[in-house]
Amino acid sequence: MPSTYKDIQKLTGFSLSTISRYFNGENVKAPTKDAIEKAAKQLDFKINDFARGLRSKKAMTVGLLIPSLQSMFSATIMHQVGKLLRQQGYGCFVCDSNNDLKVEKEVIDFFIGKSVDGIISIPFDPDPQNYQSAKKRGIPTVFINRNLESFDADAVIIDNYKAGKMASEHLLTKGHKKTAIIASFSRFLSLPERLNGYLSTYPKSGDAFSTEIIRKNNTIYEGNLAIKELFASPNDISAIFCTNYELTLGAFSALRELGIKFPEDISFIGFDKLQMAEVIRPALTIVEQPMEEIAIKAVELLLERIKSGESAPPRVLELNPKLTLGNSVADLS
Amino acid sequence: MPSTYKDIQKLTGFSLSTISRYFNGENVKAPTKDAIEKAAKQLDFKINDFARGLRSKKAMTVGLLIPSLQSMFSATIMHQVGKLLRQQGYGCFVCDSNNDLKVEKEVIDFFIGKSVDGIISIPFDPDPQNYQSAKKRGIPTVFINRNLESFDADAVIIDNYKAGKMASEHLLTKGHKKTAIIASFSRFLSLPERLNGYLSTYPKSGDAFSTEIIRKNNTIYEGNLAIKELFASPNDISAIFCTNYELTLGAFSALRELGIKFPEDISFIGFDKLQMAEVIRPALTIVEQPMEEIAIKAVELLLERIKSGESAPPRVLELNPKLTLGNSVADLS
DNA sequence: CTGTTAGCGCTTTCAT
DNA sequence: ATGAAAGCGCTAACAG
Numbered sequence: 001m002p003s004t005y006k007d008i009q010k011l012t013g014f015s016l017s018t019i020s021r022y023f024n025g026e027n028v029k030a031p032t033k034d035a036i037e038k039a040a041k042q043l044d045f046k047i048n049d050f051a052r053g054l055r056s057k058k059a060m061t062v063g064l065l066i067p068s069l070q071s072m073f074s075a076t077i078m079h080q081v082g083k084l085l086r087q088q089g090y091g092c093f094v095c096d097s098n099n100d101l102k103v104e105k106e107v108i109d110f111f112i113g114k115s116v117d118g119i120i121s122i123p124f125d126p127d128p129q130n131y132q133s134a135k136k137r138g139i140p141t142v143f144i145n146r147n148l149e150s151f152d153a154d155a156v157i158i159d160n161y162k163a164g165k166m167a168s169e170h171l172l173t174k175g176h177k178k179t180a181i182i183a184s185f186s187r188f189l190s191l192p193e194r195l196n197g198y199l200s201t202y203p204k205s206g207d208a209f210s211t212e213i214i215r216k217n218n219t220i221y222e223g224n225l226a227i228k229e230l231f232a233s234p235n236d237i238s239a240i241f242c243t244n245y246e247l248t249l250g251a252f253s254a255l256r257e258l259g260i261k262f263p264e265d266i267s268f269i270g271f272d273k274l275q276m277a278e279v280i281r282p283a284l285t286i287v288e289q290p291m292e293e294i295a296i297k298a299v300e301l302l303l304e305r306i307k308s309g310e311s312a313p314p315r316v317l318e319l320n321p322k323l324t325l326g327n328s329v330a331d332l333s
Numbered sequence: 334m335p336s337t338y339k340d341i342q343k344l345t346g347f348s349l350s351t352i353s354r355y356f357n358g359e360n361v362k363a364p365t366k367d368a369i370e371k372a373a374k375q376l377d378f379k380i381n382d383f384a385r386g387l388r389s390k391k392a393m394t395v396g397l398l399i400p401s402l403q404s405m406f407s408a409t410i411m412h413q414v415g416k417l418l419r420q421q422g423y424g425c426f427v428c429d430s431n432n433d434l435k436v437e438k439e440v441i442d443f444f445i446g447k448s449v450d451g452i453i454s455i456p457f458d459p460d461p462q463n464y465q466s467a468k469k470r471g472i473p474t475v476f477i478n479r480n481l482e483s484f485d486a487d488a489v490i491i492d493n494y495k496a497g498k499m500a501s502e503h504l505l506t507k508g509h510k511k512t513a514i515i516a517s518f519s520r521f522l523s524l525p526e527r528l529n530g531y532l533s534t535y536p537k538s539g540d541a542f543s544t545e546i547i548r549k550n551n552t553i554y555e556g557n558l559a560i561k562e563l564f565a566s567p568n569d570i571s572a573i574f575c576t577n578y579e580l581t582l583g584a585f586s587a588l589r590e591l592g593i594k595f596p597e598d599i600s601f602i603g604f605d606k607l608q609m610a611e612v613i614r615p616a617l618t619i620v621e622q623p624m625e626e627i628a629i630k631a632v633e634l635l636l637e638r639i640k641s642g643e644s645a646p647p648r649v650l651e652l653n654p655k656l657t658l659g660n661s662v663a664d665l666s
Numbered sequence: 667c668t669g670t671t672a673g674c675g676c677t678t679t680c681a682t
Numbered sequence: 683a684t685g686a687a688a689g690c691g692c693t694a695a696c697a698g
Contacts, residue, residue: 028683349693
């Protein structure tokens with residue numbers, strides 16, 4: 001039988017409202033505070049979120065929507081976000097849309113039905129429509145990796161142009177002239193932006209140039225095929241850059257299967273850290289997203305928004321990717 | 334402003350208790366039912382889980398604890414469990430312990446604090462202690478992949494002995510005599526059981542035998558090292574079996590790195606489907622756990638337990654692994 | 667099968 | 683800075 005304010009009242013003599021105030025961080029005299037704290041500890045008191053939610057509409061719960069649980073990026077974000085929220089006393093409903101527009105909408109409605117205090121979403125759907133109904137009910141959303149236009153909301157994104165440029169500048173420094181970039185059409189802007197960043201160093205023609213290999217989807221399968229097609233006929237490319245995790249994994253796997261060695265046969269820059277990164281020899285040079293920081297900022301933005309209400313204008317935080325050096329790029333300079 | 338029973342009452346004239354009964358699946362006359370349904374639809378009524386939870390102690394929320402978000406197994410279980418619970422109106426708090434005993438305890442306490450109706454856990458800690466306090470408060474737990482001894486709780490496990498035996502019998506059928514098995518010490522019984530199942534076909538010595546490669550941990554790193562050490566000196570082994578996902582991934586990666594081809598140079602049976610399975614050529618032969626079924630059964634057991642109370646004796650469901658044929662095993666027969 | 671009534675544990679005016 | 687009292691929306695006796 002869990003203890004309640006009444007039990008604390010019996011032990012301390014203070015009224016329910018004073019006790020309530022203490023637990024809501026309002027001003028209470030020092031001795032009062034000490035007495036309540038002592039009683040709470042003694043009783044192993046844990047506030048009843050249902051009663052609190054019923055009265056104050058604060059659920060102490062957040063919904064996290066991710067497109068797929070298979071991706072490293074999502075997994076890392078989920079781990080961090082869940083941990084940070086838990087430390088602040090917030091429960092975290094996690095749902096994945098499985099890259100399905102309809103499910104994404106269902107999940108958002110589900111979160112609304114569960115009266116979450118806020119939503120963190122790595123959206124799959126470029127249409128902010130689904131989030132409109134959350135907004136109407138005063139439930140704030142923070143987007144990760146996507147700044148939905150025409151929808152005022154907080155967001156944490158990375159500078160994808162810079163991510164592409166980092167890879168290309170590194171390759172140029174190492175003396176590579178003829179390179180290839182593997183990207184894909186994408187419902188998201190991030191991949192085209194990475195492509196553009198890369199092309200700013202390696203235009204399609206000229207002294208130092210790149211071959212664009214644009215696939216239909218950003219999947220392991222397409223990354224794999226890209227390499228196989230590239231090496232089906234002779235080429236004089238000295239380096240390859242992949243623009244996301246799945247393409248990197250697929251491409252890497254194809255290189256291994258074909259027995260193409262890096263950096264001897266080809267130089268290679270991947271995107272994000274593969275799960276098996278620690279055992280890959282030589283280590284891959286990669287462009288990495290600061291996943292932990294993304295998660296931290298997203299949680300910060302959301303909790304501030306929850307506490308402050310809808311007032312402040314939306315904030316879009318753009319974080320920097322970083323280049324992690326391995327030994328998969330040959331020095332031709 | 335969300336609607337309440339009172340609004341439905343105004344539209345239908347029925348009492349709050351009748352309306353409550355309808356929403357709790359109790360018997361109500363057909364016309365009553367229709368009237369309430371119509372009013373509910375019209376009002377876009379959504380039951381208030383806080384009020385319900387406050388009165389009835391039903392939170393419509395379940396806690397899912399997994400050891401790590403990096404594992405495919407956990408990811409698949411999470412996806413399925415989350416989906417099934419959502420379809421039944423249950424929210425699902427997901428937390429990972431990051432393979433840390435202390436965090437596992439924290440998470441369980443957190444779930445208890447959040448008054449979840451039940452817990453599904455892929456436990457890391459072999460000590461059921463942490464779950465005792467949940468039990469005391471009437472919160473049932475369903476374990477996945479582990480039947481904690483001396484702790485009465487429902488569980489869904491697979492027949493790990495059979496999993497090992499499947500691999501070995503397949504290899505024997507294909508004419509393999511000298512094989513190796515990569516396993517690890519483990520806080521869980523599952524890996525030793527897989528080992529024993531395998532050894533029932535290939536004892537340590539005799540006409541058909543196996544070399545045991547027992548690593549300290551069941552990690553990608555150790556799987557990788559196992560292969561590298563095995564091939565550091567000449568051997569006459571014709572087939573290798575790995576006993577879990579991480580060991581398989583590490584071993585596979587090492588084979589690729591060393592340029593050892595299957596099934597020509599060595600035959601290989603993995604455990605569970607790798608994320609990049611679709612692009613691996615030739616396809617790997619693997620022993621697979623029926624992840625979807627495990628998730629379905631776990632949710633079934635938990636919801637039944639939640640609805641029926643603590644009464645019934647615990648049920649342990651043992652599911653069968655299956656052998657998925659690829660082309661990574663040579664036919665020597 | 668349906669209605670009446672009394673709270674669940676907390677927050678929130680309104681006082682003091 | 684603290685107290686008294688009302689009530690959030692629902693469920694669970696109890697009564698009929």
